[in-house]
Structures are given as structure tokens and as C-alpha cells.
Amino acid sequence: MPPMHLNEVIQGCLAGNSSSQKELFDRLSGKMMAVCLRYSRDRMEAEDLLQESFIKIYHNLSSIKSEGNLEMWVRRIVVNTSIKRYHKLSYQNEAPSSDMMPDVEVGMNAYDSMVYDELLSMINELPDGYRIVFNLYAIEGYSHKEIAELLNIKEGTSRSQLVKARMALQEKFKKSQKMVI
Amino acid sequence: MIKNSEHHEIDKLFKKKLENLDLGAQAHLWERVKTELDKNKKSSRILAFGWFTKLFVLFTLLSFSAILAYKFGFKEEKKSLEKPSEKTLILSETSIEIANIDSKAKINQEFNENLNETDISNSSSFKIRANNITFNLNKKAQTTDNQQIILKNKNNISEKSFILTNSKSDQKIAQFPLNSNVNLRISNPSEEGCGNEHVTYSEALNVSSLAIQEKRSLFNFEFIKPTTINSFLIQSKAKAKRRKRDVNDDCFQRNISPLSHFALDAYYSPEISMRTMVAKDEPSILYTQKRAGSESYVGASSFGFRASYVNKQGIAIRTGINFCKIKERFEFLSRSDSGWVFHTYPVGSGKPKDSTWVAMNVIEKRYNTYKFLDVPIILGYEIDLADFVFSLNAGLGFNISSSYAGKVYSKDLVTTIDLSSAKSDVSSENYFKQKIGISIIGSFGLNYKINRKLMLLAEPTIRYYMKPITSSSYPIDQKYLQLGISTGLRYRIF
Numbered sequence: 001m002p003p004m005h006l007n008e009v010i011q012g013c014l015a016g017n018s019s020s021q022k023e024l025f026d027r028l029s030g031k032m033m034a035v036c037l038r039y040s041r042d043r044m045e046a047e048d049l050l051q052e053s054f055i056k057i058y059h060n061l062s063s064i065k066s067e068g069n070l071e072m073w074v075r076r077i078v079v080n081t082s083i084k085r086y087h088k089l090s091y092q093n094e095a096p097s098s099d100m101m102p103d104v105e106v107g108m109n110a111y112d113s114m115v116y117d118e119l120l121s122m123i124n125e126l127p128d129g130y131r132i133v134f135n136l137y138a139i140e141g142y143s144h145k146e147i148a149e150l151l152n153i154k155e156g157t158s159r160s161q162l163v164k165a166r167m168a169l170q171e172k173f174k175k176s177q178k179m180v181i
Numbered sequence: 182m183i184k185n186s187e188h189h190e191i192d193k194l195f196k197k198k199l200e201n202l203d204l205g206a207q208a209h210l211w212e213r214v215k216t217e218l219d220k221n222k223k224s225s226r227i228l229a230f231g232w233f234t235k236l237f238v239l240f241t242l243l244s245f246s247a248i249l250a251y252k253f254g255f256k257e258e259k260k261s262l263e264k265p266s267e268k269t270l271i272l273s274e275t276s277i278e279i280a281n282i283d284s285k286a287k288i289n290q291e292f293n294e295n296l297n298e299t300d301i302s303n304s305s306s307f308k309i310r311a312n313n314i315t316f317n318l319n320k321k322a323q324t325t326d327n328q329q330i331i332l333k334n335k336n337n338i339s340e341k342s343f344i345l346t347n348s349k350s351d352q353k354i355a356q357f358p359l360n361s362n363v364n365l366r367i368s369n370p371s372e373e374g375c376g377n378e379h380v381t382y383s384e385a386l387n388v389s390s391l392a393i394q395e396k397r398s399l400f401n402f403e404f405i406k407p408t409t410i411n412s413f414l415i416q417s418k419a420k421a422k423r424r425k426r427d428v429n430d431d432c433f434q435r436n437i438s439p440l441s442h443f444a445l446d447a448y449y450s451p452e453i454s455m456r457t458m459v460a461k462d463e464p465s466i467l468y469t470q471k472r473a474g475s476e477s478y479v480g481a482s483s484f485g486f487r488a489s490y491v492n493k494q495g496i497a498i499r500t501g502i503n504f505c506k507i508k509e510r511f512e513f514l515s516r517s518d519s520g521w522v523f524h525t526y527p528v529g530s531g532k533p534k535d536s537t538w539v540a541m542n543v544i545e546k547r548y549n550t551y552k553f554l555d556v557p558i559i560l561g562y563e564i565d566l567a568d569f570v571f572s573l574n575a576g577l578g579f580n581i582s583s584s585y586a587g588k589v590y591s592k593d594l595v596t597t598i599d600l601s602s603a604k605s606d607v608s609s610e611n612y613f614k615q616k617i618g619i620s621i622i623g624s625f626g627l628n629y630k631i632n633r634k635l636m637l638l639a640e641p642t643i644r645y646y647m648k649p650i651t652s653s654s655y656p657i658d659q660k661y662l663q664l665g666i667s668t669g670l671r672y673r674i675f
Contacts, residue, residue: 011474012474014512018215019467020474021218026211030205031202034202037204047213051214054214058218119194120199138195138196139195169195
């Protein structure tokens with residue numbers, strides 16, 4: 001059976017067609033699961049986040065303007081859902097532990113060979129506030145001002161959370177280097 | 182301390198590795214998502230049809246509550262009817278003189294007046310006095326049957342009772358409630374047994390001198406024989422719309438109102454249409470899903486005319502003509518197009534305006550209509566209550582014509598076919614039948630009697646077309662079930 005055109009998939013989803021909904025899920029769940037893992041503490045939380053996001057995607061599919069922007073639009077929904085979850089958890093004020101301050105400078109080039117699950121694992125271990133700011137700034141490309149608006153925090157808080165996130169990740173890199181050695 | 186240059190390095194590393202990471206389809210999570218979607222779909226479906234379902238249930242509950250209330254209420258009334266009246270009096274022929282009074286005499290002249298007894302010339306009329314107002318009755322000499330005397334009160338009598346007095350002695354004979362039907366039995370005691378002439382008076386409405394009117398009424402059959410009225414038996418009874426033969430007294434017969442009648446109905450029914458589409462074979466499953474996904478219900482209704490015959494036992498047979506229309510919306514991919522999509526970011530974000538060339542598909546929508554003309558043949562049962570008639574009906578509808586307008590997807594899932602003209606390439610048979618056969622019809626209702634002739638209909642109905650509207654050469658079986666509330670009027674002819 002020939003694969004359905006993306007527009008047909010969207011139309012089928014709009015009509016409530018179950019097989020179209022599954023087709024859309026199969027096409028996008030891989031990438032969106034990766035996004036969810038970045039914003040979550042663990043796999044279980046990521047799966048809940050993915051489920052919640054896709055329900056919103058199906059319900060709001062009629063608002064998409066063009067199929068060309070589908071992935072961007074879906075990603076935005078996943079990120080927004082993550083932010084809403086973050087607000088519910090209210091761990092923004094979580095303080096970093098003192099041992100997160102690195103005392104050795106480590107070149108990042110050495111970590112280019114690290115696989116994605118190691119990096120994901122590092123992100124998962126970050127405090128919620130650091131993790132979400134780091135994701136929004138470093139990977140999604142939001143500015144501190146935009147992050148402050150999204151998370152309802154001060155711009156300065158966003159900046160400091162980012163710095164702390166980087167420090168924490170740096171420390172983890174250092175530890176992983178020591179383990180390798 | 183992290184160098185500024187490394188800030189970007191950490192960011193770049195994570196961005197490079199994780200931004201477009203694809204972990205593959207999460208098939209194990211689909212069932213969870215589907216369950217949640219199905220839950221939401223069910224609740225939205227209930228919400229969509231919730232008003233109708235609630236109306237249906239409410240109407241059903243109200244109907245049965247009203248039936249129970251009337252049945253129990255009527256039973257009480259029936260009990261009082263069956264009780265022998267305490268006002269029954271049997272008078273000898275000498276106890277009253279019956280006078281003949283000028284039929285043109287106006288009642289106003291008789292206020293507070295006693296008529297001159299010498300005016301009474303023959304035994305053809307008598308007086309009924311309600312407090313200070315006297316009603317006079319004249320009886321014409323006649324030989325025809327089916328005559329009715331109507332007692333009307335033009336003035337609004339506020340007193341609570343009629344008093345029947347002996348016009349000669351002015352002696353009170355009987356007293357009965359104002360709004361009572363009085364059965365007046367006129368008999369000649371010299372005859373053996375009892376005669377069967379009787380007269381019924383309706384509630385007083387207008388004052389006038391009365392003459393016997395020849396009138397055949399659906400419910401009241403009164404007979405007056407040209408005989409000398411020597412005595413009469415008066416019995417008052419409580420107001421009752423339902424009349425039964427009194428089996429206790431051979432001399433006394435209540436009016437027997439035959440319940441059989443003919444009636445004509447005109448009705449309109451807003452409906453909900455439930456469609457099923459079933460693929461006839463496995464290769465057609467995708468086509469079935471495509472069609473089901475692209476066509477959605479908009480609305481349905483039917484209207485019609487019906488003739489009924491109801492016998493004394495309340496069994497009814499009904500037939501007529503019913504016209505049903507179903508409307509659905511069809512959304513389909515009309516054509517592909519392409520154009521520029523412009524991206525804009527918030528002012529001050531530092532991101533420039535961008536644009537991309539994208540392909541876009543144009544979706545169009547059309548409205549499809551399905552029309553059915555049926556002849557229903559229905560058996561029913563009616564229970565005649567005081568102000569309502571409860572009816573239960575079931576039968577078959579015979580489709581005499583079906584027509585369609587609009588388009589649906591064809592089997593190639595891309596082009597469309599016309600509902601009215603699409604045919605099989607092999608057999609040249611129309612995909613959508615011109616006659617779809619038999620439907621099962623059911624309804625029940627609590628219909629309100631506006632007056633003796635007119636009744637307001639309100640009947641929840643169900644109609645199920647047993648065969649699909651699509652022919653054997655078409656790969657999908659498409660069927661309909663209709664739920665509606667028929668509202669209209671019933672006119673009793675005779």
C-alpha cells in the first residue's frame with residue numbers, strides 16, 4: 001500500500017480517522033519523544049509528556065496553516081506542554097549543589113563522540129529549572145527575554161539558570177571523563 | 182570557570198546531537214494515545230448529541246410519569262363514577278308537570294321569574310333552575326333519532342350547582358354540581374320495564390331557550406322518541422370524558438361513546454441520523470476509512486402525512502407517506518498549490534524575517550443529501566386518557582423512491598464520484614439504489630387533546646433501514662438509523 005501523503009494524513013486526522021492518527025503518530029513520535037526526553041527527568045515522565053502532547057496535537061490540528069510547518073508546529077506544542085508541566089511541578093527555585101562548580105577546564109571537543117543517550121541522561125539529571133532553560137536556550141534557540149516570558153521568571157533568573165546548567169553539565173562531563181580513564 | 186567560548190561549545194554539542202534526534206516510532210505508546218482519544222471522542226459525541234439524547238430521555242420520562250399520574254388519577258375518578266349517585270331520584274308521573282314554553286323566549290326575561298304554569302300545554306319541556314336563573318327546555322315533536330339537547334349558560338354562573346325543581350310546586354327535586362353531565366332518563370312508567378330514551382346535558386355555557394338539535398356527535402348519541410314524558414330519572418355524575426356502560430342498572434344506561442374513529446395526521450420530525458459503513462472485503466477497508474473520514478453528519482429531518490383508523494379497543498392502523506432527508510458534509514482534496522509562507526518573529530528577538538516556498542493542498546467541502554420517500558404501515562395501540570392519548574406504534578416502511586445528490590471519494594481514493602449517477606463499470610448498476618426496501622419504524626407518544634377534533638402530536642420515533650443504500654456492486658455497505666421526535670397535529674374526521 002503506498003504511503004499516504006502528509007496532507008491526506010492530516011485530513012484523515014481532522015476527520016477523526018484512527019488509521020490517519022496512527023500514521024501521524026508513527027511519523028512524528030520518534031522525534032517528539034527525543035524532545036520529551038530532553039524536558040523530562042526520566043523516561044516515564046517523557047512518555048506521559050508525549051501522550052499529553054499528541055492529544056493536544058490532534059485536538060488542535062485544524063489550526064495548522066500549512067503542512068510544510070507541521071513538524072515545527074508539533075514541536076512547539078510539545079515544548080509548550082513541557083513548560084506547562086514544569087509550572088505545575090514548581091521546582092524553579094531549586095538550588096544547585098555546591099559540588100557542581102567545576103574546577104577543571106575541559107575542552108568540549110573531546111565529547112563529540114558521546115552518544116545521544118549519554119547526553120540525554122546528563123540533561124535528565126539536571127534540576128528541572130536548569131534543564132528547561134538550557135533546552136529552551138541552547139537547543140530550541142529562545143532568547144532569555146523569551147524564556148523569561150514563557151516561564152514567567154525574570155530575565156536574570158533565566159541567565160543564571162543557564163550558567164548553572166552549563167556548569168552542572170561541565171561537571172558531569174568531567175566525571176564521565178574520569179570514569180573513562 | 183567556564184570560558185565564554187566554551188559556553189557556545191556546550192550548547193553546540195547538545196544542539197548538534199539532540200536537536201533533530203529521532204528515536205523511531207514509539208509504537209508501544211500508541212495504544213495509550215488511542216485510548217485517550219477514544220475517551221475524548223466519546224465525550225464529545227455525547228456532547229454533540231447530548232441535547233437530543235437528553236430531550237429524548239426527558240420526554241420518555243415525562244410521558245410515563247403523565248401516564249401513571251393520569252391512570253392513578255383516573256382510577257380515582259372512575260371509582261367515583263362507579264359509585265351509585267346519591268342524587269338519583271325516580272319520580273312518579275305526577276311529581277312534575279312538563280310545560281311547553283315558547284322556544285323563542287329569551288332567558289333574560291326569565292330571570293327571577295317563575296313561569297306561568299298555565300303556559301305549560303303539553304308534556305314536552307321542563308325547567309331547570311340554577312339559583313335565580315331558569316333554563317327552559319323545549320322539545321319539538323319529532324321522529325328522528327340522534328338528537329341532542331344542549332344546555333347552555335350565557336351568563337357566568339358563579340354558584341356551584343344546578344337545582345332541578347318541580348315547575349309546579351317549585352319543590353327542589355335534585356341538585357347537582359355545576360359542571361356535571363346530567364343523564365336524564367325519560368321513561369314512561371306505564372310501560373313494562375324501562376325505556377331507553379335518555380338525554381344528556383353538557384355543562385352549562387350559554388343561556389338560551391333550547392330546542393332539540395339534530396346533531397350527531399362523535400361521543401354522544403342521544404335518542405329521543407316522541408313519547409309522552411311522564412317521569413324521569415335524574416342522575417348526576419361527576420365530570421368524565423370517558424364513558425362506560427353501567428352494567429348495574431338495567432333501567433339506566435350511560436351514554437356509550439364509541440372510541441373508533443378516523444384521523445389524519447400531519448407531522449414534522451427533526452432527526453439524528455446514524456450511519457454505518459462496512460467494507461465488503463479486505464481491500465475495501467482503506468476506501469471505507471477514507472469515505473468515513475471525509476463525510477460527516479450535518480442534519481436530518483422528515484415530514485409526512487398519515488391516516489389512521491382506531492377501533493373501540495384502541496387498536497390503530499396507520500398509513501401514509503413519509504419524506505426523509507439526510508445531509509452530510511464531504512471534505513476532499515481539490516487540488517495542489519504552492520506559494521510563499523512568511524515567518525515573522527517578535528520585534529527585538531534579533532531574528533530576521535524569513536520565507537519558505539511550500540506546497541499546499543486546497544481542501545474543498547461539499548454537502549451531500551440523501552432523500553427517501555417511504556410508505557409506512559403501522560399498527561398501534563392507544564390509551565385514551567382524560568386530556569391525553571398515549572400511543573404505541575410499530576410497523577414497516579416501504580421505500581418507494583430514493584434520491585441522492587453530491588459527491589464522495591471513488592475507489593482510487595483521489596477522484597470523486599457523483600452519488601446520483603455513479604455506476605459499476607462491470608454491471609452498469611447504480612452504486613446507490615433507487616429503492617432501498619423496508620425499514621422498521623417504532624414510536625410512542627403522549628398526544629395532547631386540544632379539543633374533540635384536534636390533537637397535538639409529540640412522538641419520539643425510530644426508523645431503521647434494514648438494507649444498505651448501496652448496491653451489491655459497490656464495495657461498501659452504507660446504512661442509516663434515524664432517531665427523531667415527530668411533532669404535528671391529528672385531526673379526527675369522524
